[in-house]
Amino acid sequence: MTNPTGSETTGRYLVLLEPDAAAEGARVISQVAGLQLASTADFAAGAAVAEQLGQADGLVLHELGVAVVTAAADQAAGLTRAAADPGPIRIVEPERVVRAIGSAVPMAEPAAIDETKLTWGLQATGADRSTATGAGVRVAVLDTGLDVKHPDLSGRTVVTNSFISGEPVQDGHGHGTHCVGTSCGLRTPASGPGYGVAYKADIYAGKVLSNRGSGADGGILSGIAWAVTNGCRVVSMSLGAPTEPGQPYSQVFEQAAQRAMQRGTLIIAAAGNESERTAGKVAPVGHPANCPSIMAVGAVEAQGQVASFSSGTVDTVGQVDLVAPGVDVYSSWPMPTRYRRLNGTSMATPHVAGLAALIGGLYPQAGPYELWARLVQTARRLSLPSTDVGAGLAQAP
Amino acid sequence: MEKVVVAVADDHLDELPAVLADLRQAGLVVDSVQEVLGTVTGSVDASAFGKLQAVPGVAVVQRERGFQLPPPDADVQ
Numbered sequence: 001m002t003n004p005t006g007s008e009t010t011g012r013y014l015v016l017l018e019p020d021a022a023a024e025g026a027r028v029i030s031q032v033a034g035l036q037l038a039s040t041a042d043f044a045a046g047a048a049v050a051e052q053l054g055q056a057d058g059l060v061l062h063e064l065g066v067a068v069v070t071a072a073a074d075q076a077a078g079l080t081r082a083a084a085d086p087g088p089i090r091i092v093e094p095e096r097v098v099r100a101i102g103s104a105v106p107m108a109e110p111a112a113i114d115e116t117k118l119t120w121g122l123q124a125t126g127a128d129r130s131t132a133t134g135a136g137v138r139v140a141v142l143d144t145g146l147d148v149k150h151p152d153l154s155g156r157t158v159v160t161n162s163f164i165s166g167e168p169v170q171d172g173h174g175h176g177t178h179c180v181g182t183s184c185g186l187r188t189p190a191s192g193p194g195y196g197v198a199y200k201a202d203i204y205a206g207k208v209l210s211n212r213g214s215g216a217d218g219g220i221l222s223g224i225a226w227a228v229t230n231g232c233r234v235v236s237m238s239l240g241a242p243t244e245p246g247q248p249y250s251q252v253f254e255q256a257a258q259r260a261m262q263r264g265t266l267i268i269a270a271a272g273n274e275s276e277r278t279a280g281k282v283a284p285v286g287h288p289a290n291c292p293s294i295m296a297v298g299a300v301e302a303q304g305q306v307a308s309f310s311s312g313t314v315d316t317v318g319q320v321d322l323v324a325p326g327v328d329v330y331s332s333w334p335m336p337t338r339y340r341r342l343n344g345t346s347m348a349t350p351h352v353a354g355l356a357a358l359i360g361g362l363y364p365q366a367g368p369y370e371l372w373a374r375l376v377q378t379a380r381r382l383s384l385p386s387t388d389v390g391a392g393l394a395q396a397p
Numbered sequence: 398m399e400k401v402v403v404a405v406a407d408d409h410l411d412e413l414p415a416v417l418a419d420l421r422q423a424g425l426v427v428d429s430v431q432e433v434l435g436t437v438t439g440s441v442d443a444s445a446f447g448k449l450q451a452v453p454g455v456a457v458v459q460r461e462r463g464f465q466l467p468p469p470d471a472d473v474q
Contacts, residue, residue, distance in 0.1 A: 214464060251459070252404040255434075343474070
């Protein structure tokens with residue numbers, strides 16, 4: 001692997017060309033800088049690129065739409081001017097010297113926590129610095145329902161459905177109201193810190209756990225189907241059943257998750273709270289987060305360490321995919337309590353669901369596989385085992 | 398009776414009504430059908446569990462699992 005250094009350059013330049021404009025780009029480079037370029041498009045497969053590069057003023061890497069050129073200062077200036085004008089040349093930058101990576105990048109010192117304005121979770125995920133709002137993105141939270149008269153929901157698009165026989169969607173437990181708050185709640189409450197990630201997303205609250213906190217596979221599948229049918233791009237499921245090491249994942253839920261993804265819905269679920277890391281015990285990811293096509297979220301605390309209870313990767317499948325804030329998480333709670341602090345991978349999961357909605361808002365055409373890829377691509381890497389934190393701490397776009 | 402969840406195979410998703418009829422014939426009392434997911438929930442006499450798995454177009458039959466949150470006053474949720 002190689003690593004770009006800060007300032008050391010080779011004297012050559014990289015010229016980024018507009019898409020599908022490699023040939024035109026070579027012509028314009030010749031016109032504005034007098035450089036004669038070879039092109040990989042003319043090479044037979046396996047030709048020695050280094051030799052060709054030595055004979056010309058540069059080489060067009062046709063497949064990449066990039067030219068590498070040797071240019072004097074006046075020629076480089078001509079290229080830079082051309083980049084500012086309309087035409088096939090988009091960007092000109094000096095080629096950098098790259099070297100093998102030595103030591104790891106040191107971790108930034110954790111900052112002191114100040115929740116005067118926003119929760120630590122919004123700060124740690126960069127949601128506070130993002131311009132994305134999640135507006136127009138439908139997020140389903142499948143949980144104990146929602147306090148539908150919570151004042152912080154005033155003016156929001158809220159769609160509800162109950163899959164618990166005999167119970168309306170009104171949250172008699174509190175868990176669902178807390179999770180909706182983290183994923184989609186208010187940024188600027190009258191008092192206390194803002195706590196919602198995708199604060200303009202459309203809320204789809206599906207009650208699949210009763211007021212006593214219990215549910216079953218059937219109701220959850222019905223909730224997922226409701227979310228898919230309603231065009232929800234993200235499903236947040238802060239629920240799970242403990243598993244034993246070596247226990248296979250549910251093929252029914254894996255099939256359902258794959259079909260949900262084919263129809264445009266990403267499912268994000270809590271890894272589980274079964275570990276007791278202080279006692280040396282790491283429990284496997286629970287059901288259904290252990291399905292490969294369901295994103296499993298573990299919990300970290302404000303200093304960046306894995307929460308003691310957070311389930312981990314124990315088997316060859318059922319991995320933790322990402323982590324998010326899951327300790328001392330401030331969010332909404334049914335009235336009259338209004339707000340409450342809680343711990344759990346249940347609290348980490350809606351952070352990631354909200355972040356997925358922020359990404360979805362910025363990329364309206366992005367399907368669930370792209371949302372997954374962007375979440376993993378942009379996650380902040382942590383100096384912790386991937387078996388505990390997957391790709392790292394999820395970040396806002 | 399046991400509560401079960403059933404996934405219909407990819408190559409039978411277009412024939413869901415026929416698969417449902419065969420599942421009922423094999424002893425499944427259907428609770429609900431999630432057409433967009435190709436899944437079915439219901440209950441079956443424990444002795445007939447194996448018959449469901451043998452129905453053409455059934456990918457997998459599993460016993461339904463339950464979920465239980467901690468009580469609302471618990472610190473870890």
